[in-house]
Amino acid sequence: MSAHEQLAPGETYPGGPAGTPAAAGKLPDPYDVDNDVCVEMSQVVKRFGDNVVLDHLDLTVKAGQKVVIIGPSGSGKTTILRVLMTLERPEEGFVSIHGEQLYHQRRVDRWVPAKESHIRRVRRNVSMVFQHFHLFPHRTVRQNVTLGPRKVLGLDKDHANALAMDLLDRVGLADKADVHPASLSGGQKQRVAIARALAMEPRLMLFDEVTSALDPELVGEVLAVLRDLAQHTSMSMLLVTHEMRFAEEIADRVVMFDEGRIVEDRPPHEMFTDPTEERTQAFLQAVLRND
Numbered sequence: 001m002s003a004h005e006q007l008a009p010g011e012t013y014p015g016g017p018a019g020t021p022a023a024a025g026k027l028p029d030p031y032d033v034d035n036d037v038c039v040e041m042s043q044v045v046k047r048f049g050d051n052v053v054l055d056h057l058d059l060t061v062k063a064g065q066k067v068v069i070i071g072p073s074g075s076g077k078t079t080i081l082r083v084l085m086t087l088e089r090p091e092e093g094f095v096s097i098h099g100e101q102l103y104h105q106r107r108v109d110r111w112v113p114a115k116e117s118h119i120r121r122v123r124r125n126v127s128m129v130f131q132h133f134h135l136f137p138h139r140t141v142r143q144n145v146t147l148g149p150r151k152v153l154g155l156d157k158d159h160a161n162a163l164a165m166d167l168l169d170r171v172g173l174a175d176k177a178d179v180h181p182a183s184l185s186g187g188q189k190q191r192v193a194i195a196r197a198l199a200m201e202p203r204l205m206l207f208d209e210v211t212s213a214l215d216p217e218l219v220g221e222v223l224a225v226l227r228d229l230a231q232h233t234s235m236s237m238l239l240v241t242h243e244m245r246f247a248e249e250i251a252d253r254v255v256m257f258d259e260g261r262i263v264e265d266r267p268p269h270e271m272f273t274d275p276t277e278e279r280t281q282a283f284l285q286a287v288l289r290n291d
């Protein structure tokens with residue numbers, strides 16, 4: 001049974017409170033909350049059929065940290081972000097965001113699968129920017145940014161518009177507020193998508209190869225926005241990117257990921273100049289050759 005299947009009242013998580021993570025001594029203690037930790041993934045397993053995409057993953061991101069994830073195609077990088085965004089549910093393990101369990105709720109002395117309302121509430125701390133923008137085509141740029149704050153955060157129209165204009169200004173697109181996405185370049189669309197994600201006032205931002213679909217001459221303007229956020233905000237950021245020079249500049253840590261597991265986790269300069277693992281060396285050689 002997967003963690004998100006509905007349980008009958010009184011039924012507990014598979015294996016009860018001593019389910020897999022507990023047996024490994026990893027059952028999170030709800031009273032042991034470390035406010036300095038933004039993300040804690042503990043023994044997370046995600047499978048698609050027989051394909052184990054996240055294989056007992058442990059990953060911690062401290063509050064305010066900027067962490068870059070690198071690794072070969074199909075290694076599970078996007079899946080990590082999608083699990084944090086609740087777009088994929090893990091079969092095993094625990095995920096917490098700022099000390100709150102995302103997929104579990106405490107019932108007296110045991111963890112049970114969380115209700116949708118709990119998941120939605122905890123997930124509000126998280127925003128994601130995708131490779132292919134996913135803007136609403138029939139809405140103006142401003143409406144793309146105000147929709148979430150109005151519907152989810154309950155902001156009134158004036159307040160949401162003021163917030164949107166501030167954020168569009170931050171990404172250099174205040175003059176495009178009233179146009180539709182179709183008239184924008186790829187780089188501009190991605191900057192709108194970033195403003196839209198910021199409008200939810202997240203504590204954690206996830207970026208999944210947000211420059212990979214862009215023409216090369218448009219990459220710089222998006223990286224400039226990311227650099228501004230990384231250097232001038234206290235948000236935690238988890239970024240999947242192949243832009244190694246950029247990663248070196250802004251990341252606190254670079255995590256090399258392969259076959260559902262972390263291969264190496266180091267400060268960027270060390271990772272890029274002196275990787276210890278053979279798998280990392282081979283990957284970096286291949287990527288840097290194309291850089």
Ligand SMILES: Nc1ncnc2c1ncn2[C@@H]1O[C@H](COP(=O)(O)OP(=O)(O)OP(=O)(O)O)[C@@H](O)[C@H]1O
Pocket residue numbers: 048051053071072073074075076077078079080
């Ligand atoms: N919805 C899905 N259904 C079935 N398999 C999936 C699904 N999503 C991802 N996978 C598989 O999970 C594995 C990891 O995919 P994921 O997209 O996380 O990799 P990635 O590291 O982001 O790769 P890339 O660098 O190409 O974006 C791949 O084998 C992929 O085929």
Ligand SMILES: [Mg+2]
Pocket residue numbers: 077078079208
């Ligand atoms: Mg991916």
